[in-house]
Amino acid sequence: MSLGKAGQICIFLVFALAAPPAFAAEINAAAINVAEPSKKTLSNDKPTAAGVRLQVLLDRAHFSPGAIDGRFGENAKKALRAYAEARQLPVSDAVTDDVWTALRADDRPVTMTYAITEQDVAGPFLKKLPSKMEDMKELTKLGFTSAREALAEKFHMSEQLLAALNSGRHFDRAGDTIVVVDTSGAGEGIPTKAERIEVDKVRQTVKLFDKTNALIGFYPATVGSEEKPSPSGTLNVTEVSRNPYYRYNPAYRFKGVHSRKPFTIKPGPNNPVGTVWINLSAEGYGIHGTPSPEKISKAESHGCVRLTNWDAERVAGRVSKGTPVAFVGSPG
Secondary structure, eight states: OOOTTTTTTOOOBOOOOOOOOOOOTTOSHHHHHHOOOOTTTOOSSSOOHHHHHHHHHHHHTTBOOSSBOSOOOHHHHHHHHHHHHHTTOOOOSSOOHHHHHHHTTSOSOSEEEEEOOHHHHHOOOOSOOOSSHHHHTTOSOOOOSSHHHHHHHHTTBOHHHHHHHTTTOOSOSTTOEEEEEOOOOTTOOSOOOOSEEEEETTTTEEEEEOTTOOEEEEEEOEEOOSSSOOOOEEEEEEEEEESOOEEEOGGGOOTTOOOSSOEEEOOSTTSTTTTEEEEESSTTOEEEOOSOGGGTTTSBOSSSEEOOHHHHHHHHTTOOTTOEEEEESSOO
């Protein structure tokens, strides 16, 4: 579905990623499923079994830590604080006894085995995702670059965590069984609709509230930049487009894009706006996905609100035409 003018502002600035994390030997399914989070078992510097379990339980409760990677980083802490707020518990960066008791009420294992399907490995996969937007316009689909990337996104994981849980696997053979995290909610039916959305430009977060003003969903986000601030005030959802096209308007003169003519980038999970576009009532602004889930809150956008693809899809399923979206805080 075409975005029209929507989405033209939202190409992102990419920051260099750090080297892939080194995984401790105890990162395995058995350790993850019994891990208890504490100051000793959680780390921002390295992935831990307790970090994985905590992130999965938060994700299941619709308080997203972003890409599940086992680290107790800022996105995980944001989700933890929001979960405590929703439960009317003291907000802290530490996993308190009350918060952990509430989270582990979902006592299902947080990992599971999964048999790779023909669809998972069918592709077609890109040999390489072009770094320049101009080069993307020639592609027939902005698909995944590998089955590993596709499977990691399917289960809300970083590729590094997926690889660590399946040492030596290549993820390209249908029928092979792998270990993944299980982010499915317990007994989920039709999701509760959001009565309003709050986008915090300072904290880089998106919150969903129901008609009783209860906090029912939380997602780390990339919100605007100094170069292109996000809007202020309250906008409204006007349309939801899945598998959107991206149309570049040269009038915006994005850094690194030299084309003087408009061009179109076809749909796919590695499209600049990901797999879904939630159009807002200011021209060119929206809430959308991303081809780089690990960079959420760690890179800049050109004014829009960027989430992981799976979080953007969750939000899309809980909004309707007219849902108000309030932008709060002063920075872009």
